[in-house]
Amino acid sequence: MWATSGKMVIYLTIKTQKPIKIINDCDALIDEVDVASAILWASKVPTPSIHHVYQYGNYAGVTVNGEKTHVHRLLLEWQMNQKLPRGMFVHHLNENKMDDRLSNLAIMVGKYHTSHHMAGAKFTQEHKAKLSEANHRRAGTKQKKRRNLPVTRIVEAYKNGSSVNSLAIRYHVDWTTIRARLDENPELLEARNGRNL
Template identity: 40%
Template sequence: MVICLIVKYQKPIVIENTCNCIVDETELKNAIIWYSDKPVARIKKIFMQGNYPAVSIHGEKIHVHRLLMMYWLKRKLDTNEHVHHKDHNKLNALKENLEVIASSKHLSSHNKGKKLSKEHRKKIAEANRRRKVKYKKRVNIDLNELKSLLDKNWSINRISKYFGCDRSTIKNRIYEHPHLLGGEEQ
């Protein structure tokens, strides 16, 4: 039997730091509340997702350093913006250790001084070719068309198949343009 509780107001958040992330817990609590559009669970666990500490907010796993940077900037980060750890310690999410830089600059800063053999470059190129086949290309979605499909009560899965993109693309467009769900026009 599954019991679902609906939280009507935000209780004080308690952080469980299971991965020894270096973070200002007050800032993280504020960032979690800022990011969420509704109350979140009282106990929030910081866990490792890949190589970085992360928290889960309503089922969405978000790296702590990206969440904090979005909170400090009061906006979502673009896909070409990376949050760089100045001391190269992925567990250090303190404000003075983080900066936003373009993805190309970020990658070059980490690869500076490295020399790759021809064989290694071949392997990287092959991996990139295989990766391109796996993932669908970015799709420009006409917002009026998306609104008409939502008005017809199409599911996110059906809409993503219609546009030939991933579900997350559709969900992001709806998040970026909440008026698509309402009755008002923009």
């Protein structure tokens, strides 16, 4: 503010948004016009006219409002005109994590997204132990305790005609625990030929 001869003069600075130029540093497959529009949609204030798309983890990323975000997530939020709800994930249809064209993106519920990517996966006992240990360290999660059961006795009893439910009652566990132990032992293949678990 400046005062001149009793009158107050106010100077305002008007900021206008310049067109955004996208520089693709990671060779991601993107539509630059869509990315620029999504950045403008998400920006709370006028944003720099140059934005770099870079490798952010395994995906393409961009900085908006001073925060790093994945391009695929930003694009679908812009397309939906809202933030993605918790538990919703963006899936790359062609499995290429660097292909962030809108035609390659779809929204999936978390558990279906995970099961889609994990279909057919086989884990070694060592890998299962590492996953279990990581889950135990994770704050706020409660893990079921794995019971040590006499697998050879369970196998013999099952071969001799005991049902899964009767074995579960005998060892004070859920029937799914007995079923899992039976499935983990390939020597049961012969015994299971004529029986349904």
